[in-house]
């Protein structure tokens with residue numbers, strides 16, 4: 001097994017290779033504005049440093065968000081294109097699940113919350129019972145509007161760090177999304193024979209689109 | 222000829238997901254998925270709606286094009302993609318897909334300019350472009366007069382709109398008349414029943430001291446709106462066919478007059494017209510009439526190749542390969558404000574010379 005994993009749903013542009021046992025190589029760059037420019041070079045870097053060819057890859061793992069749309073789409077269209085060109089399966093994994101798995105690797109267990117930055121003063125969030133068990137659907141809300149029992153849980157992710165007045169039990173690790181953790185979670189699911197979600201974007205918001213309020217006259221009325 | 226470059230082209234600068242495949246000057250496939258119906262109720266293209274549609278349509282459209290052309294992706298000599306100008310988020314979907322396919326298949330990647338592609342597509346219809354080529358590009362996003370001594374490396378802007386694009390004016394006037402979006406085809410249809418001389422609408426920037434090759438359609442649009450509103454205010458019927466015909470005549474009169482002037486001034490004996498507005502029947506007939514009168518040969522591709530499509534990108538990509546032009550690097554950015562003078566983008570290895578515009582265009586790349 002050779003999994004190529006990447007995620008562009010957060011400010012991190014992260015790519016990794018995983019052989020089913022361990023992470024062979026990982027590249028993570030934090031640059032919220034250049035996902036499209038950095039992703040393929042990052043993939044090239046991990047392949048080169050692991051001494052493997054893209055043709056050896058047996059599956060693609062991609063973070064499906066939730067995340068700000070423009071960056072999120074870079075990862076998803078890249079995954080779909082690799083999947084088609086290489087004729088390998090594409091496994092979609094919720095970006096928050098990848099962070100939860102990384103939280104487990106950092107030593108967190110029991111119930112906790114993952115929150116990332118959704119901009120517009122909101123967070124993308126979900127609750128977990130251990131690193132591999134998500135117990136709520138991913139959602140987008142203002143941090144202050146989350147239930148008190150959710151806010152009281154240990155919390156990881158940039159969304160928690162942004163709203164310290166709401167998330168009162170913040171944990172520093174993981175600070176960013178890691179494709180290595182995402183790949184490790186996918187390898188765990190593959191080994192357990194679990195099914196993957198389709199690699200479709202979790203936008204969680206409708207597109208911003210104003211229907212023009214009728215035709216605006218130019219003559220003074 | 223089998224040894225001509227086989228290139229796949231991807232176009233996602235606006236609301237059409239286009240994938241074309243050409244071999245040299247021969248069109249093998251032209252697959253398109255459009256999100257235009259989803260934008261109609263908003264009266265214009267909504268960038269986020271377009272980007273979401275591009276993501277859904279991208280891989281299926283590529284598969285359809287390969288099947289249509291009857292070629293394997295392995296046989297391609299290169300993959301070309303619109304790197305700009307256009308909607309930032311929309312461009313990024315096509316650029317990312319092109320990179321992934323090029324990288325996975327081990328093919329050179331060519332990030333090319335949308336405007337140069339609009340010109341180059343005519344090679345699929347009328348053979349090799351003369352050098353230099355004079356081109357009038359008119360669509361909802363652009364209205365330019367371009368002189369292209371070399372379509373793969375030297376495209377010079379002679380003039381452009383100083384306010385609205387020609388296609389935008391069609392959309393806005395269609396809205397005034399209640400004809401829906403997109404406005405071009407509706408105006409064209411109604412104008413056929415109307416009198417183009419019924420109302421004397423203004424011709425922008427045609428005074429003796431005005432810039433010779435620039436366009437302005439904002440004043441015309443406002444004049445039409447005023448005329449229509451005044452009629453309505455007086456309780457009179459609006460003669461939609463006459464308004465459409467008179468407005469359309471004002472637009473195509475200025476476009477063709479300036480294009481022919483540019484040909485004469487620059488000693489070019491033919492004119493290429495491209496872009497969505499080139500599908501307008503009155504523009505095509507008036508251009509033909511005036512070109513014949515001036516001894517200029519007119520080249521206009523069939524309407525399906527005038528609007529945004531992947532074949533035009535493939536056509537330019539194929540020409541790039543044929544002429545041994547440099548490929549792009551894999552850090553190629555999508556540049557929403559790519560200047561027309563940059564026919565292709567070699568990638569970030571060479572820093573851009575228009576960073577100020579570039580940064581502004583990049584603002585909405587995330588989120």
Ligand SMILES: [Zn+2]
Nearest residue numbers: 339360496529
């Ligand atoms: Zn166009």
